Amino acid sequence: MSDLIGRYVAETVRHLSASERIDVSRELEANIQDMVGEDGSEEHIEQVLLDLGSPSDLAKQYRGKARYLIGPDTFDFYWMVLKLVSLVVGIVTVVISLISLFFSATPMNLGTMIAKPIGSLFSALASAFLWVTISFAIMDHYQVNATSERWDAKALHSLEEAPTRIIKKSDSIADMVGLSVFFLLLAVLLSKPELIAIYRKDAAAVPLFVGSALQPFIIGWMAATILSFIVSALKWFKGRWTPTLFVLSASADLLGIVYFIFVVTRWQLYNPAFLTLFPGSMTRWQIIIKAASVVLLILTLIGNGDDAYTVFRKTRPDEAAPAPRR
Template identity: 55%
Template sequence: MHKLISRYIAETVRHLKAEERVEVEKELEANILDMLPENPSDNEVEQTLLSMGSPSSLAAKYRGSERHLIGPATYDTYVMVLKIVTLVVSLVTLVFTTLSFFLSPSGLSIFEMVAKALASIFSGASGAFLWVTITFALLDRYQVKTDIKEWNLPELRSLEEIPTKEIKKKDSIADLVGLSLFFLFLGFLYMNSDLLGIYTKDGEPIPLFIGTSLRPYLIGWMVTTTIAFFVAMLKMVRRRWTKPLLGFSATSDLLGVFYFFFIATRWQIYNPDALLFFNLAIEQWQIIIKAAAVVLLLLTLFSIGEDTYTTLKRTEPDESGKVPVR
């Protein structure tokens, strides 16, 4: 079967539910082959696929119904992300709430602890639902405004670029889980900054940070994490690298690195007693922080460079407009 037909079918069934894909794939392949002569030329294949409409519009016809808040093109991804984020948020909220009971005794009875834990889980899961739903609604609106393009020959040929420019689902899921955990950690640190400290057998815990100085910076860090989460969702929805997506991703990554460097060099947030515990002067601590920031920046630039190469170089059409053989 012609490679372009395979890509067209794969792109179409990607928008459908998993249990529908095999049957639709077989039906769609049979319909396309029936429309073509026995040994079709490349031009005949292209014209036939153009006449069928874009993969997203064809998939909508197979669905038979439209969803309004979250569009059909992103609904399956929305459900998957919602399940992942809700599960992660619920588990981490339960862990942090339980730790708070032991690290900061409040004199609550066991029933009050269970009730408080369940209330925290419900609150966290509700927040996750609201966060993910609003984000995907905005993504869907973004697609409506910018993603509806004329279904033409360049758009058809661009389907051939998907295999090498594809963003792996497991990478997107790992990003979403990691960012969710980090956001919850920041929230926990904002509410209980004194619990993050040095614990010894003898004596009171030594907090690593001065809570009143740290909290204002944590709000900004939550904002940058939310932006990164939005970009990770966008990657999962798009599933392949494009120049605009590369720009969003690189900007988000650099924003996170520079904000980390900004916070880490606010020397007034560190508890002097914690630095003395490690026998480190503030000057030595500054050198360690700056070195860590440089290493993190280099790793981020390397990752951005790899994504740039994937986006701009791999399967880039030559001057004739044909996609090179891989």
């Protein structure tokens, strides 16, 4: 079987459920081989696959039934966005509810402590469903193409990137959820910077930072977190590495770690009373913080190097073949 056919089939079944993929893969391979016939030239195979249409459109024909909640052309993208938004909104809502319960000045019984997060979660998920559905209904009404998929010879040959350069959606979703929770914690810290402290039973809490000095840096940290969230959303939306996406991802990672190092090495931010609770001079703590910062920077560079290897390495022996016919 032609390598190009194999990549086309793999990309098509990727849009189907796991239970359908084996049968559809066999059927589609047999159908394509029948269409190719005796002429096994690369040009003929390319034309057959172009005539079949894009893998995502072909996958819709194999599902066995149409979906009409929003519209068959945009339903898959709508469903994917709805699941992502619901997951992020749900986790952030639960975290906010738990934090509000922890810092509530009003005593609550166990029933209220359980019912309040559940009620907030249901309300947040209902709002997410409502606004995502309304947005896609409007897009469908005005025939806005949300996927902007192009299908030509260049797109066909680009399928060779899929087996090695796919970005797992679970990884992107985990990044977005983590960044959302971290942004929430930064927002809490912005309003109450004294929360990071040592709490003692018979004495006042000793904050780690000087609150008024830390707050301006938290705003910059929140901006860097938003940028990282946008890049993670792009990785989730694209689903595979491209050189441009790698540059954006690496830049966001480096910006985040450099800003982190910049903040933690502002020695005026630390509360002297906090440091006196531990053995060692300020010079010793500076050495520890600098060493930890170097380790984090090295780990970030290693991660970016691994991504660069995935994006730019030659993964197939035929990648040096002539450019696809246009």
